[in-house]
Amino acid sequence: MKEEKIDRLIRSTMNDGFMENPSPGFTENVMQKLGVSSQEAKLKTKPVKSKWGLRSMIFIYVLLIALIFIIPGSLLTSDYTLPTFELPSLGEYLTLDSNISKLLIMLILGGWFLIFIDSYLKKFFTR
Amino acid sequence: MKAEIENIVIEKIKGGDYNACNYIVDKYKTFVFNICIRIVRNREDAEEVAQDSFIKAFKSIDTFKYESKFSTWLYRIAFNNAVSKTRSKKFFNADLDDNVFDSVNHTSVSEGLDRLNRIDRKKVLRGAMDHLNEEERLLISLYYFEENSITEVADITGLEGNYIKVKVHRARKKLYNSLSQVMGIQMEDVL
Numbered sequence: 557m558k559e560e561k562i563d564r565l566i567r568s569t570m571n572d573g574f575m576e577n578p579s580p581g582f583t584e585n586v587m588q589k590l591g592v593s594s595q596e597a598k599l600k601t602k603p604v605k606s607k608w609g610l611r612s613m614i615f616i617y618v619l620l621i622a623l624i625f626i627i628p629g630s631l632l633t634s635d636y637t638l639p640t641f642e643l644p645s646l647g648e649y650l651t652l653d654s655n656i657s658k659l660l661i662m663l664i665l666g667g668w669f670l671i672f673i674d675s676y677l678k679k680f681f682t683r
Numbered sequence: 684m685k686a687e688i689e690n691i692v693i694e695k696i697k698g699g700d701y702n703a704c705n706y707i708v709d710k711y712k713t714f715v716f717n718i719c720i721r722i723v724r725n726r727e728d729a730e731e732v733a734q735d736s737f738i739k740a741f742k743s744i745d746t747f748k749y750e751s752k753f754s755t756w757l758y759r760i761a762f763n764n765a766v767s768k769t770r771s772k773k774f775f776n777a778d779l780d781d782n783v784f785d786s787v788n789h790t791s792v793s794e795g796l797d798r799l800n801r802i803d804r805k806k807v808l809r810g811a812m813d814h815l816n817e818e819e820r821l822l823i824s825l826y827y828f829e830e831n832s833i834t835e836v837a838d839i840t841g842l843e844g845n846y847i848k849v850k851v852h853r854a855r856k857k858l859y860n861s862l863s864q865v866m867g868i869q870m871e872d873v874l
Contacts, residue, residue, distance in 0.1 A: 562859060563827070569804045570827045578716040578730055583708045585730075586737045592701045 613670045620666045689753060696744050704741050711754060712737075714828055715761045721821040722765035732768050736761035751838055758825070758839040811861035819854035826851050 689710075695703035715736055720729035740747075740760045747756050799807060812820055825836045833851060837844040 559855075559859075562862075563855075565804065566808060566858070567827045567830065569808050570824070572805070574805055574808065575713050575717045575824075575828070576720060578712050578733060582712050582716070582730065582734065583705060586708045586712075586734050587701075587705060589734060589738050590701045590704060590741060592704070 612673055616666065616670055616673070620662050690749075693744065693747065693753060696741055701741065704737070707741075707753075707757075708737055711757055714754075714824075715757065717824060717828075718758055718761045718821065719765045721817060721824065722762070723769050724817070728768065729765075732765050733761060736764045739764060752835065755831070755835045755838050759841065762839050763841070807862060807865050810865040811858055814861035814864070815854060815857055818850070819857060822847070822851050823854050823858055826855075 689707075692703045692706045696707070712733065716729060716733045719732040719736070720726060723729050723732055736757070740757050743760075747753065812823070815823065822836065825831055825839060826833070831839070833848050834844060836851065837847045840847065
């Protein structure tokens, strides 16, 4: 019974600032060793540009350009033709044939697609 | 409630959110540091070992399966880290034939401690702890701090429960005796 009382008193004393304290920068040092500084913690809330987004953009652009060079040939054998555009004020010099119009359409649609893909991937590849 | 918060934080760290480590470091740094300083016996080295213990714990947090208290798991890492740092595996190999002080007057110790105020009690306890050897000081700290049981102390140190039980029992007796002596000296000083 007496032992319990002594133990209780020692325990309460030990848990009341009895221990030696580490240096004030202890926590910060651990966080730095972990690679997390307070500045990084603040930046964490901002989205980080995804490398995968950039890679996928390059890949899809290359793919689109390749398609532009492959598809026109195959279209020559079919009845399907893309509309041609003519800028009246500039006459025949800027008449857009089907391949050029196709290129423009693909770049515009491709651009929209890439913007969508990049923002989608950012959600999953941010730290 | 605190345990629930701690579990949420642990899950966050397991999910790779190292920002959450802040909470764990702040909560346990004092005791982890004290375990290390008792073993490596040097403040600078103890800081380094304690910090490395936290890093090690966070890197291997997936191995923590809630089979023990998180503190026990963490203290064990710190303990092993500190022991391997000093390479003093003999730290706990002292035989059990220590001087046991059987002439402790529990009543006088209990009443003496009870009469002291908070600050004096700390002073007396610190003085009494100085009479213990390193091993006893570590065991007593592990036993009293955060109400660790003998089983938990055994878990932390990786030693057999019975061995710890005997060692802690003897260390407590020595501490009571030292307390009695220190309080006696203090009383003489006052008179």
